[in-house]
Amino acid sequence: GAGVSQSPSNKVTEKGKDVELRCDPISGHTALYWYRQRLGQGLEFLIYFQGNSAPDKSGLPSDRFSAERTGESVSTLTIQRTQQEDSAVYLCASSLWDSPENTIYFGEGSWLTVV
Amino acid sequence: GQQLNQSPQSMFIQEGEDVSMNCTSSSIFNTWLWYKQEPGEGPVLLIALYKAGELTSNGRLTAQFGITRKDSFLNISASIPSDVGIYFCAGPKYQTGANNLFFGTGTRLTVIP
Numbered sequence: 001g002a003g004v005s006q007s008p009s010n011k012v013t014e015k016g017k018d019v020e021l022r023c024d025p026i027s028g029h030t031a032l033y034w035y036r037q038r039l040g041q042g043l044e045f046l047i048y049f050q051g052n053s054a055p056d057k058s059g060l061p062s063d064r065f066s067a068e069r070t071g072e073s074v075s076t077l078t079i080q081r082t083q084q085e086d087s088a089v090y091l092c093a094s095s096l097w098d099s100p101e102n103t104i105y106f107g108e109g110s111w112l113t114v115v
Numbered sequence: 116g117q118q119l120n121q122s123p124q125s126m127f128i129q130e131g132e133d134v135s136m137n138c139t140s141s142s143i144f145n146t147w148l149w150y151k152q153e154p155g156e157g158p159v160l161l162i163a164l165y166k167a168g169e170l171t172s173n174g175r176l177t178a179q180f181g182i183t184r185k186d187s188f189l190n191i192s193a194s195i196p197s198d199v200g201i202y203f204c205a206g207p208k209y210q211t212g213a214n215n216l217f218f219g220t221g222t223r224l225t226v227i228p
Contacts, residue, residue, distance in 0.1 A: 004157070033216075035218070040223075041220070041221070042203060042218045042219055042220045042221045043158070043203065043205075043218035044218075045216070045217070045218075091157050091158075093157070103160075104160070104216065105157075106157025106158050106159070107157050108155065108156055108157050109155075109156075109157055
């Protein structure tokens, strides 16, 4: 597709289980971002991948959170031993490396509910 | 760290009214961006500002980059029901202007027909 694609769109999981969220960026976009948005709140930066550079992981809230990206394509965000406070929308975005900040495109998000 | 605070947090207005919201920062930004998020969707860019004092319009939307580089406002004229959503300001995480963004706390707009 033409846009950023995320899956699953909705996920309900039991507390303590691991979850994987997937992001397919726009083809050719070298930068990929993960954000978290709790209900009624703003976007919280999690992690940023840029080409082959070491990712910026400064936003990951705990060691239960990790993310990988294969080359300049798909990324997966993994949350281990999920907690109820992990319930949120996880938004992925991508952009071209040499573009100004205004060309970051967001996916529709993966809604995670931990029960 | 850098923080972006938006006000008001929420607004309820009648269709046809004008809307004004703002965003302030504890530190200087070189770029200000305004995004709109509709229910169940990711944020979509509305306006980008690159210079202090810059005033930019996009249809019924007007945004300004504050002279101090620590604030920005967004105005919507003659609001319509489809303006409903959450409006976020954003700025680059690092002063170098790298693509990584800080987002504000958001202003939730409800337009009453």
